[in-house]
Amino acid sequence: MNSSASYTENDVETLFKTLDTGNDGQIYYTEFLAATLEAHGRIVEETLADAFDRMDSDDTGFISVQNLRDFLGKDSSEEKVIKLMKEADLDGDGRISFEEFLTSFRNTQKIAHRGLIMDDDDSSIE
Numbered sequence: 001m002n003s004s005a006s007y008t009e010n011d012v013e014t015l016f017k018t019l020d021t022g023n024d025g026q027i028y029y030t031e032f033l034a035a036t037l038e039a040h041g042r043i044v045e046e047t048l049a050d051a052f053d054r055m056d057s058d059d060t061g062f063i064s065v066q067n068l069r070d071f072l073g074k075d076s077s078e079e080k081v082i083k084l085m086k087e088a089d090l091d092g093d094g095r096i097s098f099e100e101f102l103t104s105f106r107n108t109q110k111i112a113h114r115g116l117i118m119d120d121d122d123s124s125i126e
Contacts, residue, residue: 018035057071064096065085068081
């Protein structure tokens with residue numbers, strides 16, 4: 001590794017252990033990808049804030065059932081609107097706060113990440 005920064009062996013070992021979430025001595029592509037995405041978390045959160053603001057068209061600070069209907073359009077069924085509301089309205093108050101929106105997104109990402117790991121049989125960075 002030829003770099004202008006100098007890392008101690010302990011620094012490299014700590015970094016490796018952080019990336020090796022499976023604790024199996026290998027860094028799989030999905031572990032590397034997850035770490036990269038986590039490093040870009042702030043950008044993702046800002047993008048999600050923009051998406052939330054667009055969905056909160058009446059500027060209440062929450063996404064209502066009506067906001068979802070308006071956002072999804074005429075082609076979306078009422079069942080889909082209700083399903084999405086139930087999935088994201090974590091406290092059951094009939095509206096989605098930004099924190100609930102963010103949590104729902106993160107939960108969806110975790111589920112997608114687990115799916116990638118299951119598909120990641122032998123592709124590792126060694």
